[in-house]
Amino acid sequence: MxxxxxxxxxxxxxxxxxxxxxxxxxxxxxxxxxxxxxxxxxxxxxxxxxxxxxxxxxxxxxxxxxxxxxxxxxxxxxxxxxxxxxxxxxxxxxxxxxxxxxxxxxxxxxxxxxxxxxxxxxxxxxxxxxxxxxxxxxxLHVAPDPFEDHFDPHRVIERLKRSKSEIKRAILDQTILSGVGNIYADEALWRAKIHPERKASTLNDAQLRLLLSSIRAVMKRALDLGGTSFDHLYVNVNGESGYFATRLAVYGREGERCRRCGTAIRRITFTNRSSHLCPRCQRLR
Ligand SMILES: [Zn+2]
Structure with a gap:
């Protein structure tokens, strides 16, 4: 998607x-x-x-x-x-x-x-x-995305701290910040070493700042490579695929080794979505 x-x-x-x-x-x-x-x-x-x-x-x-x-x-x-x-x-x-x-x-x-x-x-x-x-x-209800001039990380961090839901669900909420879907949520959470099911309100400012900068960094890198054509459903206006799929760290890599610590990547399901994570780098507690 x-x-x-x-x-x-x-x-x-x-x-x-x-x-x-x-x-x-x-x-x-x-x-x-x-x-x-x-x-x-x-x-x-x-x-x-x-x-x-x-x-x-x-x-x-x-x-x-x-x-x-x-x-x-x-x-x-x-x-x-x-x-x-x-x-x-x-x-x-x-x-x-x-x-x-x-x-x-x-x-x-x-x-x-x-x-x-x-x-x-x-x-x-x-x-x-x-x-x-x-x-x-x-x-108008869709919040600014991390690439916009209007994007205010402080406002987003305050919203995340007040959220009652898991951090992954919160960053997929388009009224908090927009543009993030399942793939880049998993990738950014891995970069920031945060378990997707952690309650957003239990994360401190430094972790949330790191998560926002990870979201931006991973999406910027993907944009530089023309995006992710993971399921072959995405191409650009000239019909060309993007190349970021080969650089994914966790998404779609169940059973393969974590690029940081070598542990096998796990896929878990919650809220009807698959989440991919490294059980060693991303601890729930
Ligand atoms: Zn790891």
Whole structure:
């Protein structure tokens, strides 16, 4: 499932093509492609010129010139944006997983943007931008992610200290900080030597600071390598996989040796999720 580094890789890819380009046509090929919360059908965007491609956590959105609407997209489990340009590529038949397709024109250049989604948990919707925060209104509850200028580690640490839940569940809570999913939560907890089931409120300031810097470091490293294509469901806008999967320390490495101490990595299940950890480096007590 795409997390912050994968979604940011997609955003950067879209940013190379979309700003300045006008939407000529846009249409959907699957009923789940557009969320029921959409303020309008996607063809409201026809004729608009894209201004920018933004992201908060795992949410992407496009803004448009002289228009207050945004097109928000969430990749879900397997959503992919793909850009096709050149007469030959654009004429090829659509992939069976295409849920949305749009034709853009930028000067004399035309290109096609497809949204593919095998598992159909991804979605798009039209929303309005909140003037004060410049964030779409429907995701105002989503907290800033660790890569944002607005990210305030002190505020996050205070929230974590007041949390009644386990630390892993707390860092997956998108109202505390956004962008972290199962893979990077496990990786960051291993780096910070914290057991995922430790109560957040039992950790001291130094441990929480180390955890936040570990989250940022592991996601930055993953972004530098184009993200994690662990389950082959993530690719960038050119259809290329990321390379971080080979660098994972614990996620998906059950039974393999801890890269720090050599102990076998364990997989445990809680709150319907798998957690991967080193039982020696990450003690519960
Ligand atoms: Zn270890």
């Amino acid at each position: 795409p997390e912050l580094p994968e979604v940011e890789s997609v955003r950067r890819g879209l940013e190379e093509h979309l700003p300045g380009a006008r939407i000529l046509t846009i249409g959907t090929l699957h009923p789940r492609a557009v969320s029921q919360k959409s303020k309008a059908p996607l063809d409201l965007l026809q004729g608009l010129r894209c201004e920018s491609v933004k992201r908060r956590g795992k949410y992407l959105w496009l803004t448009f010139e002289r228009d207050e609407h945004a097109l928000i997209a969430h990749l879900g489990m397997s959503g992919q944006f793909r850009v096709f340009q050149g007469r030959k590529a654009m004429k090829e038949e659509l992939h069976p997983h295409v849920r949305m397709t749009a034709l853009f024109k930028d000067g004399r250049k035309e290109f096609r943007l497809d949204f593919l989604d095998q598992r159909t948990f991804g979605w798009m919707r039209i929303d309005e931008i909140d003037e004060e925060s410049s964030v779409p209104k429907s995701i």
